[in-house]
Amino acid sequence: MRRQCGKKLNLSIFEAQFARSMHTGTEEGRCCAGDSIRLKGLVFHGYHGVLPEENRLGQKFLVDATMYTNLRNAGNSDNLHDTIDYAKTYSMIKNIVEGKPHNLIESVAERIARDILQESDMVESVRIRIEKPHVAVPGVVDSLGIEIYRQKQ
Numbered sequence: 001m002r003r004q005c006g007k008k009l010n011l012s013i014f015e016a017q018f019a020r021s022m023h024t025g026t027e028e029g030r031c032c033a034g035d036s037i038r039l040k041g042l043v044f045h046g047y048h049g050v051l052p053e054e055n056r057l058g059q060k061f062l063v064d065a066t067m068y069t070n071l072r073n074a075g076n077s078d079n080l081h082d083t084i085d086y087a088k089t090y091s092m093i094k095n096i097v098e099g100k101p102h103n104l105i106e107s108v109a110e111r112i113a114r115d116i117l118q119e120s121d122m123v124e125s126v127r128i129r130i131e132k133p134h135v136a137v138p139g140v141v142d143s144l145g146i147e148i149y150r151q152k153q
Contacts, residue, residue, distance in 0.1 A: 044093075062145070069120075096108060
């Protein structure tokens with residue numbers, strides 16, 4: 001059993017480890033560990049991949065980004081300076097996905113996560129999902145993709 005903000009929680013070991021990983025280190029941060037800003041369903045055309053066709057023709061990439069931060073101040077102040085500017089984050093992601101080609105989407109996701117964590121003092125951790133909906137594999141798939149989770153060091 002674990003305490004969080006004065007409440008007793010019955011958590012499995014996995015849930016407790018995940019909850020612990022979400023803490024920002026302050027009591028206020030612990031109370032708001034689930035706060036996040038999400039950019040979901042971003043669609044870009046990029047030239048990432050190991051096949052020559054991927055580099056020459058490009059393809060569609062679907063990106064989701066979730067930034068974990070404490071949104072309490074923004075909720076109380078109603079002021080953009082107390083939160084993360086998601087328009088700026090969108091532009092950053094767009095520039096990376098539509099920019100310099102990478103062989104692996106894992107590398108694209110790492111770059112997005114690193115830039116978000118470096119750009120914003122408020123973001124404590126980030127989850128990036130990238131999918132390739134039109135991938136050449138023998139079989140029927142909706143998409144293939146990856147998901148990473150990174151925290152500030």
